[in-house]
Amino acid sequence: MVTPSVKLTDVSLKYNDFTALNHVSFEVNAGQTMALLGHNGAGKSSLIKVILGLITPTAGTAEVMGQCAHKNHQKRSINLGYLPEDVSFYDKLSGREVLCYFAALKGVGLARIDSLIEEFGLGYAQHRQLKTYSKGMKQRLGVAQAILSEPKILLLDEPTVGLDPQASQFLYGKINELKNAGCAVVISTHELSLVESHLDTALIMARGKRRALGTCAELSRASALKSSIQFDELAEQVKSNAYLQQFYHQGVLQFDSEDKADIVKHLVSQCQVFDFEIKEPRLEDIYHELMGQSLCSPVEQA
Numbered sequence: 001m002v003t004p005s006v007k008l009t010d011v012s013l014k015y016n017d018f019t020a021l022n023h024v025s026f027e028v029n030a031g032q033t034m035a036l037l038g039h040n041g042a043g044k045s046s047l048i049k050v051i052l053g054l055i056t057p058t059a060g061t062a063e064v065m066g067q068c069a070h071k072n073h074q075k076r077s078i079n080l081g082y083l084p085e086d087v088s089f090y091d092k093l094s095g096r097e098v099l100c101y102f103a104a105l106k107g108v109g110l111a112r113i114d115s116l117i118e119e120f121g122l123g124y125a126q127h128r129q130l131k132t133y134s135k136g137m138k139q140r141l142g143v144a145q146a147i148l149s150e151p152k153i154l155l156l157d158e159p160t161v162g163l164d165p166q167a168s169q170f171l172y173g174k175i176n177e178l179k180n181a182g183c184a185v186v187i188s189t190h191e192l193s194l195v196e197s198h199l200d201t202a203l204i205m206a207r208g209k210r211r212a213l214g215t216c217a218e219l220s221r222a223s224a225l226k227s228s229i230q231f232d233e234l235a236e237q238v239k240s241n242a243y244l245q246q247f248y249h250q251g252v253l254q255f256d257s258e259d260k261a262d263i264v265k266h267l268v269s270q271c272q273v274f275d276f277e278i279k280e281p282r283l284e285d286i287y288h289e290l291m292g293q294s295l296c297s298p299v300e301q302a
């Protein structure tokens, strides 16, 4: 049996009297990316800190590569890459000095630093003190620091905040490279449209509890949102088909994913319709459907 890279079983966490995590379980395997989604205060950063071994759960178990997350976590740090939510390094150091510091801790050579500095577009500023860096430059440096040792587990807390669109795209390219090399990736983010095409699974948290977990297709089914095909001129043919009628309403076929194959078969073989586009529910729609429209507060409302 394959040992999951990250495995949380029934994890609860209290900060004094406040329950930040409430019986949360999930697994992330090598080569998988899990998006961690949820409202402000849902418990995402707390979950990441539990995986890192920085916080010990009040109940339940957190395992990293089969070992208890909060025991000997320093020994495992070479295999862990972490980007905290608020990247802040000592601002009198230069970007290069920051990377050299982490490289020394993790046993990484200078060639890797040189290539990351260039790849992240920081070459021109590498000898400048961090106090002269923009927010996005600091974020790029933080991401470079997180992937420095080509970790086996990568934990990114809101990695695209402050990044320009090209830098975000570049970051996801890097994440996919690591994932293809067998890294397990957990990304906490509010930028659903950016993460959607890169995730294998998503864990949606609400008020410290697991609200939903699964692939986009599984979450879509759980949300009861439907896929759709819109028709203009060809509506008559579709409307008059005995099988398709049940899905048809005002120029649109709406259906669950398990009906997709039959619908396509009928459109092509019986209606001779070959040119159509299937619109699948987007992660953002699924998220709103599952979470509701009202603002969630971290605590359960009466």
Ligand SMILES: Nc1ncnc2c1ncn2[C@@H]1O[C@H](COP(=O)(O)OP(=O)(O)OP(=O)(O)O)[C@@H](O)[C@H]1O
Binding pocket: 015, 018, 020, 038, 039, 040, 041, 042, 043, 044, 045, 046, 047, 085, 298
């Ligand atoms: N050290 C702490 N002491 C007390 N409460 C804390 C502490 N850290 C976090 N919390 C609380 O735990 C809850 C979860 O916080 P957490 O930072 O994990 O949320 P999050 O999902 O990452 O939120 P965001 O999306 O806003 O970053 C919040 O209500 C927060 O106020």
